Amino acid sequence: MTKLLIRVGFLVLVLGGGILIGALTAPGAWYANLSKPVFNPPNWIFAPVWSLLYVLIAWVGWRQFEADKSSVKMKLWWAQMGLNFLWSPVFFVLHLPWFAFVVILSLLIVIVAFIQQVRRSDPIAMLAFLPYLAWVALASALNLLIAILN
Secondary structure: OHHHHHHHHHHHHHHHHHHHHHHHOOOOHHHHOOOOOOOOOOHHHHHHHHHHHHHHHHHHHHHHHHHHOOOHHHHHHHHHHHHHHHHHHHHHHOOOHHHHHHHHHHHHHHHHHHHHHHOOOOHHHHHHHHHHHHHHHHHHHHHHHHHHHO
8 A cells, every 4th residue: 555655646746746837837928939949849749748758757756766765866866856847937937048958957967867877776767767868858959949049
């Protein structure tokens, strides 16, 4: 029962937190009027991609938590979650694309560090984080080019 509660808790925290932050910081007129690079994905793609990624992030989080809740891996997991949840308010609410780029670049670095930490002990977690790494790398490039173009 305890493991089930931990797993549900991670899913609620990550997916619920992501949905809540997404709803509270939805792109508005400011974002719509920005110049964007040609490879900017259509707006409709973000919600389903992030929902899937948040499920994977939650799954990896509870795996690490159940293995050792005070490990370096778990600390990196919490760090990436905090940076992930910080980015949207900085970019979409505060309208600070350069500061948001610092946040997302930090997120990218923490994701890579997390992947390095789990690659031998939990290769399944490593594989589950690769789509997240790819998406955040794309988002980092978008963030940088939006900052440059505007």
